[in-house]
Amino acid sequence: MFPIFGGAIVIVLALGLYCVFSAGNVIRILIGVELMTKAATLAIVLAGYLAGRMALAQCLAITLIVVEVAVIAVAAGIAVGIFKNNGTLDTSELKTLKG
């Protein structure tokens, strides 16, 4: 059971990494971060299941989800700010830190 779930976790994590590294768009980078967080959530729940400590795993998963939402909300606000100041979300065209 572990190798199958572990393989899926690694693949989703790698897809998130690929999305972050290859994206030329701020929103796509956020989507990559979100994918990596999903892999981490699944890893936490799987670890709790295998160790027989689901209550603790659920607490940690819920903590992770709440933090994820806060991060995405702030990052989305920053993305909107970047667009208002620069008129684009293309990372290769963002030359200043203002935004």
Place this chain on the structure above:
Amino acid sequence: MYFDIVILALMVIGALWTVMAADLLKSAIGLALASAILAVIMFRLTAPLAAVFELSVCAGLITVIFISVISLTRRGTADAGQAARRFSRYVWPLIILTAGIALIMIKYIPDLNLLPAQAPEMDMRRVLWGQRSLDLFGQVVVLLAGIFGVVVLFKARAKSK
């Protein structure tokens, strides 16, 4: 077991669609799909509360946030050509790395029959409020920081207008 494999494969396909879709809106929808399937997997792993959080917050709220941002910044989001250009640079190293790690996990890590629960597992609410109170404090701080950040951002925008 076969059902687990099928839903795991569906989640990977959803993630793949999220990464490969040229349109950002389709990417956001693929992400919501992957979240919903992850919620099913969590139910299967006997984590119903985390699954409900995943379904309502990640598949619901975060998708709404993404779609709002995409609609607010529609003119600046045409990056399909760039994604295709960058594809060849990154994809092969990542495929090799992923296949290597997956092979090592399948070949060398046996099916872990890890420790069955030594003590009767406590109720989740008791763990959350009793053992993980520091986590809760951290969550509250992060949430307040998030709210503060969004308020400051939008206030600054309103002033500049």
